[in-house]
Amino acid sequence: MQVILDEQTVELDGPSLGELLHAARKRLADGGRVVVEIAVDGHKLDDKQITDRQGEDVSAMSVAFTSADPKALAVETLEQVRSRLTDAEEDQKEAADLLQRDQKQNALQKVGSSIEAWLQVQQAVLQSTVLLGINLDDLSVDGEPAHALTTQAVERLNDVKEFIQADDTVALADSLEYEWPETTAKWHTLIDELIKAITA
Known part of the structure; x- marks a missing residue:
């Protein structure tokens, strides 16, 4: 068996993949590093x-x-999802415009893309805080606790789901045009605050 850690051949306890991963994590812990990729036979x-x-x-x-x-x-990761947040914002603006022009099908495709981006952003923020042991309660955005922003985003996404299920395109367009921009702006700030907390 050949075991490579950061392009260096090493000796680690095995023989299972799980045992090797545990051993690799243990060795890296002293240097404060984490395993981010595993390849077996080059895959x-x-x-x-x-x-x-x-x-x-x-x-x-x-x-x-x-x-x-x-x-x-x-x-x-946070820098990457910042651009996804911008993508979501653009998709929501376009969706609102399409709904106002009665192009429902195209609008819903944009809504779907924006929701996918939002879920990626939320997951990245959560994973980053868990990885580094950052408590969202310790961060605030414009006087609001950061965890309140995560709750608000979930509520907004639930509203979108309900509007789509009820076929209420007027309420959906209003939500996308008037409510989401504020939420998005706060999340841009949240990402900035997280990056500051990490690099402090």
Whole structure:
């Protein structure tokens, strides 16, 4: 078995993938780094594959681990989702405009894209705070606790879902045009505050 950690051949306890991952994490802990990628015989594994293959004997395979500094990783992730937030904002504006012009089908496609982006943003923020042990209660945006913004975003998404189910295109257009911009602006600030907290 060949085990590689950050392009260096190392000796780690095995033989299962789960045991190797545990050993790699333990070795990296002293340097404050985390495993961000696993490849088996040159094939990168996604999260599901890593979970499903925990008990697999990989003693006849090559296993490569790639690590990163968690702070740098979190900042990079947040910078990336900031652009996704901008994408969501543009999709929502376009959707509102399309609804006002009775182009419902095209509008709903834009709404779907914006919701997908919002879910990615929320997940990235949550993962970053968990990874670094940041409590959202300790952050505030314009005087509001950061966790209140996450609750507000979920409520807004639920409203969108209800408007679509009720086929209330007027309420949906109003929500997209008048309510979401404020929420988006606050989330841009939240991401800025998170990055400041991480890099402080």
